[in-house]
Amino acid sequence: MTHRLYIGNRLYFSGSLAAWLMVDRFGLSPHVATTVLYPATEDGVGALMTDLAPARTLPTMVTKDGAILSDSMAIAEELATRYPDAGLWPRDPVARGTARTLANEMHSGFRALRGAWPLNLHRSYQPVTPPADAAAECARLEAIWAHARAVTGAQGPWLCGDYCIADAIFAPMAVRLANYGFDTGPVTRAYCAAHLADPALRRWRAMGLAAGKAAAAFEHDGPPRPWPGPAPLPATAVETGTPQNATCPYSGDPVTHLMRMDGRTFGFCNAFCRDKTVADPAAWPAFMALL
Ligand SMILES: N[C@@H](CCC(=O)N[C@@H](CS)C(=O)NCC(=O)O)C(=O)O
Structure with a gap:
């Protein structure tokens, strides 16, 4: 028996991203x-x-014993x-x-920033000047991130040493700063880049893209620009070919759906697992092990 985490569309739901990272990033x-x-x-x-009253907000986790946790920090704790x-x-x-x-x-x-810059893992926009209240919150973010590094002596990419709940809950904010091209200092820029390059966040994005549920209601009006994170290895879904693996790298079940990469054909046991791999092959260690 497992706990169950309810999340929204991976392309747009910031709290769902944070809660899922609290699970996936820690091997849970x-x-x-x-x-x-x-x-x-x-x-x-x-x-x-x-069935998930009283809050009925995303994310919600129902524990295996039946407690309904309708808040990301409650899920974290x-x-x-x-x-x-x-x-x-x-x-x-x-x-x-x-x-x-x-x-x-x-x-x-950070209400002003959340309101001004909705999260988008589907695409990024040409740099936008934030409204004054959101700009003040951007400055506050930079200040507390620098404070965390100074008092904990963090040397690596994350705020307090190893990746922890604080990084998971800031991941959506780091994506927002990258989404809207906020002109940060070098330390903040590196922190945002670390989130965009993090394999767990890349897996989340790849699943969001593979689900094919981009929706105009959640998109911003501005002109788009290329995604600021690492470019995925080129791969395409194909209908025919001879896969070099007989069983799916994720489930171990027989292969039914194919992809081409590097002149080679690989198989998966369903369309979603194939398509999430096509979206960003290097984010998936079980697939990369096949190479
Ligand atoms: N306290 C919650 C708030 C979650 C929240 O407001 N989620 C939004 C989506 S990101 C939602 O479910 N909105 C619908 C509603 O409030 O009815 C948390 O941060 O976990």
Whole structure:
């Protein structure tokens, strides 16, 4: 028996991205099944969640014992308590306290930025000047990210040392800054780039693209620009060919759907797993092991 995480359209739902990273990024996927709901707008979520009262918002996790957690930080804390060895919070007390305060500030704030710059994992836009209140929040983000690095001595890409809940909850914000071309300083730019290059976030994006549910209601009006994250290895879905693997790299089931890459044909056991791999082959370790 597993917990069940309800998420929205992966291309647009920021809290769902954060909650899923709290699972996948810490190796907890075997404990959590995922259900994707596709409301026409963010306000249309409740009608699809009649069994998940009272909040009926995304993300929601129903634990295997039946508790309904309708808040991303509640999901984070419950996972951290249930899986203490997964490293969701840092072990070092200064890093942990700093990560907690940053994660909670993100969770309870940054309303102007959320409103001005909706998350989009489908495409990115030509640089946009944020409204004054959102610009002040961008400055605040840069300040608290720099503070976290200074007090924890973080040297790598993440805010408090190893990737932790604070990074997962800031991932949507890092994507937003990249989406709308916000002109950050070099440290912030590197942090946003680390999120875009992170294989877990790339898997999320690849699944969002593969689901084929891009929706005008969620898109911004501005002129697009190329995706600012790493370019995927070129691959295409094909109808015919002789795959070099007999079983799907994800399920181990017989191959039914094909893709071409590097002059070679690979097989998968369903269209979605083929298409998520076509979208970004290098994000999937089980596929890359076939190479
Ligand atoms: N406290 C929640 C808020 C979640 C939330 O507002 N989710 C939005 C989608 S991103 C939603 O479900 N909106 C529909 C509604 O509020 O009815 C969290 O951050 O986890």
